Amino acid sequence: MRANSTTRSFYICGDNGTSAEGTLYGTFNQLTAYNGILDAPMPLQLLHYADWGQTRPTRILAVQWAWAFDTPFKWTKQVASHFGGTRQGLAISWPGHINDAGSIRTQFHHVIDIVPTILQATAFGRLSSRRDQAEAD
Numbered sequence: 001m002r003a004n005s006t007t008r009s010f011y012i013c014g015d016n017g018t019s020a021e022g023t024l025y026g027t028f029n030q031l032t033a034y035n036g037i038l039d040a041p042m043p044l045q046l047l048h049y050a051d052w053g054q055t056r057p058t059r060i061l062a063v064q065w066a067w068a069f070d071t072p073f074k075w076t077k078q079v080a081s082h083f084g085g086t087r088q089g090l091a092i093s094w095p096g097h098i099n100d101a102g103s104i105r106t107q108f109h110h111v112i113d114i115v116p117t118i119l120q121a122t123a124f125g126r127l128s129s130r131r132d133q134a135e136a137d
Contacts, residue, residue, distance in 0.1 A: 005095045005096065006095070007093070007095070008095075008121055009091070010092050010114075011091045011092075012088060012089070012090050013088055013090070017069070017070045017076065017077045017084055018065070018066035018070055018084075019077050020066045020067070020076040021034070021078075022060035022061050022065075024062055025039070025045065026045075026059070026061050026062035026065070027040055027060045028044075028045055028048035028051060028058075029060075030058045063076070070084035073087065087108075090109070
């Protein structure tokens with residue numbers, strides 16, 4: 001894609017991070033940890049080996065992998081004070097509107113904080129309704 005002086009780019013890095021419920025070995029089903037089964041027997045785990053990497057939901061990585069995927073933050077999303085999985089990067093390029101290119105901001109935002117700006121910058125403008133219900137001004 002060739003960018004020009006009118007190209008706006010928004011890039012959000014991440015999905016919300018990984019969690020550590022998988023204990024040291026990971027689990028084929030997140031409900032095992034939720035139900036207090038923290039050490040599923042290896043023969044049972046191996047029955048579901050082919051499911052890993054597929055579209056079937058509920059597999060949970062081992063803590064070591066969860067921690068690695070949340071890099072550069074210090075822990076996983078269960079420890080909110082360390083930002084693992086709760087703080088996602090956002091890069092914006094908007095020629096003519098962002099004058100301090102390359103600057104880093106550390107304040108917290110939610111996607112709902114920037115969506116109105118994105119809509120205003122596009123042909124959509126402000127949304128006047130949602131699911132056929134008028135929005136209040």
